[in-house]
Amino acid sequence: MDCLLLALLFLLQGVEGSSRHAENFRFCGERNQTKKSHITYQMRPENITIENSADTLKISAPFPPSLVNFSLPDKLGNYHFCLYWYQRDGIFNLTYGRNNYTLSTEAEPSFNFSNPSAPQNRSGVPVLSNVFYAYSKGLRNTSLSSAAVYSFSIRATAEDIRVHAIEKELRTLANYMKKPTGSMTIAPYGRLLRLELDLRQVVFEGESETFGTSTVRATVLKIGPSKASQDLHFMSELEVGREVHGFEVNLPKILFAQVRGRRRNAEERVVLMDLNNKALFQDQNSSRVLGEKVIGITVGNTPVSGLPQDVVLKFFHVQLQRNVTPRCVFWDVDSSHGRGSWKSDGCETETGNNQTVCRCNHLTYFAVLMMSSPEIDYIHKEYLTIITYIGCIISAVASLFTIIFFCCCSRRKHRDGTINIYIHMNLLGAIFLLDVSFLITEHLAFIDSEAACKASGMFLHLSLLCCLTWMGIEGYNLYRLVVKVFNTYVEHFILKLCLVGWGLPIFIVGVIFRVDQTNYGPFHIEVFESLEKSTNATICWITAPLIHNIVNLGFFSLVFLFNTAMLGAMVREILRQRNRGHELKHALVLLGLSLVLGIPWALAFFSFSSGSFRLVVIYLFTIINTLQGFLIFLWYWTMVLQVRKSKSYPSLNNSDSARLPISTSR
Template sequence: KRHSKTTVQVVVSMINSTFFQVGSSEQAREQVLFVKAENLSVSNLSEPVQLIFKHNKMENNGTCVFWKEDETVWSTEGCNTTKTEDEFICSCNHLSFFAVLVNPEVKVDEDHAEALSYITYIGSALSAFFAFISLFIYVGLHRRRSEKGLNIHMQLTGALLCLHLGFLSSSFWTFLLDDIKYSWVCEGLGLFLHWSLLATITWLALEGFHLYLLLIRVFNIYVRRYLLKLCLVGWGFPTLVAVICGPLGVYGRYTLEMRDSNNQTSEICWMNSGNPQTKLVTYITVAFLCLVVLYNSCMLLLVVFKMRELRRGRGDRESSDWKKDGATVLGLSCVLGLPWGLASFTYVTLAGIYLFTIFNSLQGLFIFLWSVALSSKSQSENNSSVRDPSTQKMMTTSVNN
């Protein structure tokens, strides 16, 4: 048999990816590669077409996709992805509009989105309630024994209370009153929320700094007007940032795109989505949080190392002592704000999103449990000193350190 040969013109062009955002929850690279053989529909090729997309080393994950015109979504059907150091190689058995989804986020359907919203609001309300109670507990402890660490805990709890109250107020304001005439209220709530977030992060850093002084500079810890200087940093730095960002128009309504079938949106008084400075301020805030979590993680590891040294020096091997140390480490991890580090898992699995939401919405509850533990420890130490007055001096030294 003779086989007839037909010449077909293949068109290849680059198209801006903004034309493919409608109905799609994922974000493609800036360019989309269009490959078409005249008006023919080419599919189920025996030898796949290879398309190469360049990328930088910062883009760790990527998936080759094509545009399904009938469903207006990106799809991976018929495409395989191979990643090298600087390229994404797409092997597809058909011709269409092709692109690479870089660092695709975990999809959250409507049911999970609603469940996460309930967890966030209920957890935040509980945190505000327990943080308020914790303030009274710390005040009572501070009256019984004047200790710098307790004062720092009080400041952190106050900042955390402001954070959760600010979040709840900013979230519900857009539901209560959707009127552009009161946009200044939303701007004020966004400023307060950002200020309280920065205050919380700053006091978390100061908790780690104070822990450093206790562990490293045990015999040289005196700093003149120590608490006053900490307060100037803890409350002054967030205030300075808010004063700078306020006149720039950074704060206002922030639109969150809900990743559901209806492409719904949700709004919160946070940072103005339309302001070009918003992205820069957000990046700086996230970078500051990451540095604080990293620093406090090192401090927690130092605490664990010191505990092991003490156990080895005294030869303690009782399981109850190790349980107490474990509880102490868990409590300190919450005081140092390490649950914020779970944010990195939100880009990996749906379970990571749930863990981050639960632990960070219940920060106030964890602070409350820590305050109750300190109060119980203080009470037991007082009872011990009453039964054995000879230990009073030794215990006073231990408490002050």
């Protein structure tokens, strides 16, 4: 009965100490601890040695140590222990009672074991009892006599060293993909291609072998002459909890005939790379890859393309969102620049229930991109483009005309011009610059001048930030007029506002350019005419989407929230006065303030919707905001006519009404 319990305990220890892969070596025994003890571990070539003494359990092996000294439990008595080596995981581990000690995390090399040396006893040294060991050949337990010292001689083979190198390279790539850095001496994608070459030459038993971890996994299949005459089917393991939880590959037999050529009796290798991270496949548009799953397929040493029968790759995934369309793509590397991008030439996409099927006539690295469904017909895109150009031209002309009129005429008639009008004119100036820069940026993108495109992108970004800043200043001025109880005179107030309105955007753009000059340049936008056909629209703009999201969208969100609050305060002030007969005047005030505060820009938040509502929102956003300068022009001249019609209008007798920013002079 004691033997059965002991065997069961050893079995449980084996389960506890195991990892995802089975151990390649184990050594188990029983130690009588009569005093406080500790473990010492040291690296020793070509041997695994276990040596016992009254206060120390000394272990040595040819693996770099994680720690060299461990304290054992204080409680005295008999302890059962097991020493495990997991070559695939690179772990050399000891279980002692209920405690686990990791002796090495770099125990990768594979070795050939020889029979252990004869156990040794030393005078006065306690022995280990109930000892057995097992190694790779079936892991059958072999009992050993009680002793104080056990030693196993091991040696590495050339084939095992190559397996070790491949496993190490896979771990290096996996670590890089989790935390991309510039520390690699060879380009990461180049290392991946070199790894494929090593995998085609690795020696292993059986017809297939899998290497690597969950991040980067490589499967090598041997294709002999008998299998080359039939299609090859491969099914991956189920990956529970991932967006893509599996894939299936079907390679047509004609592929092997094309690769083999005259070498009819030669064995071919199929290498399947399964990557769950797209860090090696970053394009300029930061395309979204479904589940970050990338599958690489190579057969032999010859590139394969133009197959008469397609390679079929099936991805099994979770239910996709309604406004997202999967698209099968492959990774194409530009040899002249060393950069890559996702392309769909030679690939067809078939969508199904929780699966996407890719049919391609070549072999490389494949993935499924998540494309926003083209819910707007191509004809609407043409209409929107025409509206944008016409609106920007009209807005620019109207803004320039208003500014010229104000400078030439209004300042002579109203030398004491209000702060309101000066702020409005600066906003119109920013709108004029934005319209002009937007009209020229697409044309400059086609000029073969990197410097000109960078300058155009900076100018467009500067104009946009100036518009947003002056909208914020409009809100601040409204705060001074409506919210603040006491008007405080500020010396050179307009000059200070100009320093903020123009200086802050210049500073932001300068910092972004100084940090990295490549932050500005050609920006490619893939425009879909249909699910199968797309064109690239190029403008000179910000090349880093993160900067756009943080600086532009973040800045606009702050300005919009503040200005909305100020407009609400203005509405409350108008309702509080309850002046009958001035409804039209108040409506004009609110309409104009909505324009100068940039409230219509908030329609951009609704562009993330879908269907007909999204189409209506895009049309409204395009029409109103491209004509913003023209609408402010109309509002300004309407107010001028109102002032000329009624001299009492700009300075109402009511003290509360005098606080409303509705006049052209003050």
